Amino acid sequence: MECEYCDMLSGKSKAQSLYEDDAVIVAVKDMAYTPGQITIFPRKHFTILEQVPDEIMARCLAVADKTSRAVFEVFQAEGTNILIQNGLGAGQKVPHFAIEVVPRREGDGLNLQWQPKEMSEDDLDITAHQLAEEIQKLGDFTAPKKKEEPKEKKEIKIEEKESSNYLVKSLRRIP
Numbered sequence: 001m002e003c004e005y006c007d008m009l010s011g012k013s014k015a016q017s018l019y020e021d022d023a024v025i026v027a028v029k030d031m032a033y034t035p036g037q038i039t040i041f042p043r044k045h046f047t048i049l050e051q052v053p054d055e056i057m058a059r060c061l062a063v064a065d066k067t068s069r070a071v072f073e074v075f076q077a078e079g080t081n082i083l084i085q086n087g088l089g090a091g092q093k094v095p096h097f098a099i100e101v102v103p104r105r106e107g108d109g110l111n112l113q114w115q116p117k118e119m120s121e122d123d124l125d126i127t128a129h130q131l132a133e134e135i136q137k138l139g140d141f142t143a144p145k146k147k148e149e150p151k152e153k154k155e156i157k158i159e160e161k162e163s164s165n166y167l168v169k170s171l172r173r174i175p
């Protein structure tokens, strides 16, 4: 698979590495929203946020925070946008999860000023209800991510048991 960030690690990209450790890379690319933009990404290839293990995400965020301070210092930024473009529909250009730190100054001409629209009370209720239901299914956020495979297997076993009972019952009815 073609990946600009994995290419960078093998020296095949114009991007320049500023910092590397066993899990996280910090780089500047030849394409930037504003001068001084830095990109933080995991050394291992993950396409989207959902695939990134909690501990690596925590490392990426800590590095984004620290390197954001360098952006303030070097470019006299008045703010930074810490940006994750998660998926094609969100403007993600490279298929490798990354956090962008974008230096901002008043009048820099960058239009990230999304205007929120007011929702009706009904729409707000429906949205909150749908999301709350889905979020509850995700379980305890204080626990590390768990694999859901055992649960699925258990469900399959129950189905098998029920279907075999059904088969036994059906067989008994056959004279």
Ligand SMILES: [Zn+2]
Binding pocket: 003, 004, 005, 006, 007, 044, 045, 046, 095, 096
């Ligand atoms: Zn990659």
